[in-house]
Every structure is written in structure tokens, then in C-alpha cells.
Amino acid sequence: MSWPGSLLVLLVVSPIAMFMAHAIAYRALSRAGARPSAHSSALIALLATFAVVCAGAWRLGVFDPRQGVTTALCTIAYLAAVYGALGILYIDVVNIAETSLHMHLLLELAWSGGVPVDDLLERYSADRMIAARLERLTSIGQVRITDGRCHIASRSSLYLASGLDAWRVVLGLPTSPPEAADEPSAAGRTSR
Numbered sequence: 001m002s003w004p005g006s007l008l009v010l011l012v013v014s015p016i017a018m019f020m021a022h023a024i025a026y027r028a029l030s031r032a033g034a035r036p037s038a039h040s041s042a043l044i045a046l047l048a049t050f051a052v053v054c055a056g057a058w059r060l061g062v063f064d065p066r067q068g069v070t071t072a073l074c075t076i077a078y079l080a081a082v083y084g085a086l087g088i089l090y091i092d093v094v095n096i097a098e099t100s101l102h103m104h105l106l107l108e109l110a111w112s113g114g115v116p117v118d119d120l121l122e123r124y125s126a127d128r129m130i131a132a133r134l135e136r137l138t139s140i141g142q143v144r145i146t147d148g149r150c151h152i153a154s155r156s157s158l159y160l161a162s163g164l165d166a167w168r169v170v171l172g173l174p175t176s177p178p179e180a181a182d183e184p185s186a187a188g189r190t191s192r
Contacts, residue, residue, distance in 0.1 A: 006060045018090050021045035042094045046087045
């Protein structure tokens with residue numbers, strides 16, 4: 001098989017390698033006492049897998065300078081762009097699995113065969129949801145809680161949020177949440 005074909009095969013199997021590396025990274029970090037999140041272990045796995053994919057591409061002769069420096073540089077750029085896109089898709093899947101209330105509810109119902117509505121309303125109350133998000137933000141170093149007050153510990157996500165806000169303005173999307181009056185009342189939700 002030619003190296004372009006081999007490169008494509010390497011990129012096609014890289015999501016499987018991402019998944020396997022993620023499973024290994026999460027377990028290894030947990031055993032080491034690092035208390036990883038699904039996201040932090042996924043990022044570590046993606047970096048490790050990228051190194052393996054680059055080594056595999058090197059072994060296949062993809063970066064052979066005899067084919068010309070321009071070709072080698074374009075191949076490196078192509079490999080990084082495609083792998084980056086696959087990595088973003090992988091993080092999206094992790095994000096859905098970790099943060100999607102829809103997925104959590106459906107899986108919980110499927111695993112248990114049915115749950116009383118009152119139990120679900122208690123388990124997924126606003127207080128618990130905010131506590132879970134704060135715990136996640138604290139574990140990844142974005143927020144710190146001192147004397148019962150939340151403080152920003154890292155501005156990195158705020159910079160990203162500012163960029164996303166600018167993107168929303170350019171597209172004409174709303175940049176603030178809908179008004180509370182547009183939301184169904186809490187009493188209406190719990191009475192069903």
C-alpha cells in the first residue's frame with residue numbers, strides 16, 4: 001500500500017486508538033490517585049495517541065524529505081488537521097456522555113427499568129446539578145471555593161468564552177440566556 005493510503009488507514013483507526021488510550025489513561029490516573037475527570041483523561045489520551053499516530057506516520061515514510069520539503073510539510077499539516085478534527089469529535093462524545101442530562105436520564109431509566117418521578121426530580125434538582133458542575137469546575141482548576149465563596153481560579157475558560165461570545169455576535173445568535181419569564185416555572189415542572 002502506498003504511503004497516502006497507509007496514512008488514511010492510520011487516521012481511520014486513530015479514533016479506536018483514542019478510545020483505548022482513554023480507557024488506559026483514566027484507569028492509570030485513578031490508580032495513581034490523581035482523581036481524573038473524563039475530560040482530563042481524554043485530553044491526555046488524545047496527546048498520547050497523537051504521538052503514536054505521528055510515530056506511525058513517520059514509520060510509514062509519510063514525512064520522507066526526499067519527496068520534497070513542501071510535500072512533507074503539507075502532509076504534516078494534513079495529519080494534524082484531520083487528527084485535530086477527530087480529537088474534537090471525540091471530546092464532543094465525552095462531553096455528551098459526561099454532561100448531557102438527556103443521556104443520564106435515559107440511561108438511568110434503561111438500567112433500572114423505571115424510576116419514580118419524585119426520585120428523579122430530587123436527584124436532578126437545580127441544587128444538585130449546580131453542585132456537580134462546581135465540583136467539576138473545581139476538579140479541573142477553573143474555580144476554587146474558599147470560606148463558602150466561589151472564585152475564579154483560572155481565566156483560561158473565560159478567554160474561550162469571550163471568543164465564543166464574539167462568534168455568537170458575528171452569527172447574530174443571542175449572547176445571554178433567555179429571560180426567566182420565558183422559562184417554565186419551577187412549580188409547573190414539579191407538579192407533573
